[in-house]
Amino acid sequence: MPPLAQRNLFHDKVRLTVTLTGIVFSVVLIVVQLGLFLGFTTATSNLIDHSGADLWITSKNVPYVEQGVAFSERKLNQVRTVPGVADAQKMIAHWTQWKRHDGGEDSVQIVGLNVDDNLERPWNLVEGRVEDLKSPDAIILDELYKQKLGVTRVGEVFEIGGHRARVVGFTRGIRSFTTSPYVFTTFKNAQNYTNLREDQTMFILVKVAPGANLEQVRHALLDHVKDVEVFTTGEFSHMTTFYWMFTTGAGVAVLIAAVLGLVVGFVVVAQTIYATTVDHLREFGTLKAMGAPNSYVYKVIMKQAAISAVIGYVLGMIVSVFVVRGSQAGGAAILMPLPMAVGMFFLTLLMCIGAALVSINKVTRLDPAMVFKG
């Protein structure tokens, strides 16, 4: 096929620039918003997804991990006696106040764990070791929040909830969805920092024995341990994510922005391809007069849309990669996994081809007799 589609597309460089700008804007906006959504959902359930546990035991009516309610830590012994439980550990996740050296205060989320166990250990350490938490008043936090909390190096001492805290290490990439960073410490320290009594805990994490049926263990725990709820890690993760993303509306806002990006891209591409089609109407009429079936004409228009989509996608992804990389150092990471990037290509193609349908309608109704008008 002679390159009619390509030539028509590249013939009007201004219009092509407008088309590509619309597509690039759309691609970047959708990638950023979906990437933010993914980043947010990851951040909301980070703690749960990396816990290493199969089951989470909470007080009744705990909707998400940040809303834990203290209960008796004696339930831990009851949990350990249930058949199918390989390991069970107490855990605290609760807000408290961090005092900076300049006197200012910030909210932080204390994560108290058993350092000798494998459940809920901090991950991606870039400085220090988890075992360093065994030293007195030891804490580990993410390097992302150094500036916010006024931390410059390992060894610095701060005040948390009125108690001494000494930085022994930093992680990388452990983001909190809220503005309150996670601070990892021992269970005992966490009780002090959050003013919990010695006989209290907020969660019990359970590792199920190999080969044991998860649901059976879960039901056994519910039967054996009173006044608690037992969730699988997946369930609790989903509940926490759902709360932050949809109940608060944060996720909905991001998704709406992504849809808006799609609509903007669609409208811009539809308008420019339509304008190009109208400009070339006489040619399409001539094609039809020559004997071209409607499908041939549609192919020309679709090809224009597809070429625009490919170029716009490539340019849009280049910009998106820079934006994604730039976001890694910020409080809200934009994630762009490969499946999303691939999916974005097909979405861009669909958007442009869908936009071209407006023009298809125009040429379908085109009367080839118009070629005889001078």
Added chain:
Amino acid sequence: MQPAIAVRQLTKTYAEGSTGTLALRGIDLDVHAGEVLMLVGPSGSGKTTLLSIMGCILTATSGSVRLAGREVVGLREKDLPALRLQHIGFVFQGFNLFPTLTAGENVELMLDLKKASAASAKKRAQELLDQVGLGGKYQSFPADLSGGQKQRVAIARALAGDPGIILADEPTAALDSHTGRKVMEMMTELAHKRGRAVVIVTHDARVLTLADRIVKIEDGAITTAPEPEPFPPGLLAHNLPQAAVGLV
């Protein structure tokens, strides 16, 4: 031998709200292979309407049109493009070349519609441009060609589909007299040397001498006899009174 185009009692009414305009009134006309037929008449007489119906671009209200023996009136819209592709080559007043394609690519487009391979389309397009004297203009864009050259590319494109019928609507209107005559001589050759049936709508009195037959249409009806009439001896094209063919 059957005519290339046979028109019988053809009428065409354009609907306008609750009324209609009768554009063609009972046209009877045959066009034979190897013949140059010129349709003349004042503006609005129905010449282009008749050409469009012959070319399966417009549909008739009633009557019969047979192309190479096949009845086309009453066919479905979606069947008409294939008929045009097979039987008809068009040459337009405004050339109607694709400005973003080269001369060669314009001709290749017709061959692509006929599902020729890319290689054979290129080869055939070059041959056709050679035949119309534009072999060296294959890579030229229409903007770089003169009016006469553009029309010759259009003729090459019309021939690319190997049609039995060439329909031309005012092909010399945008050309000077010398170039127009050259184009018309080329079209006459298509009939006399290549056996095509050539129908030309024209206002151009300068080229009427090249016609085998002139048919005058007025108010949607033929007002001259459909058989060829010889011109008075010694009468040259530029002396032909326009009134004689009803152009005023």
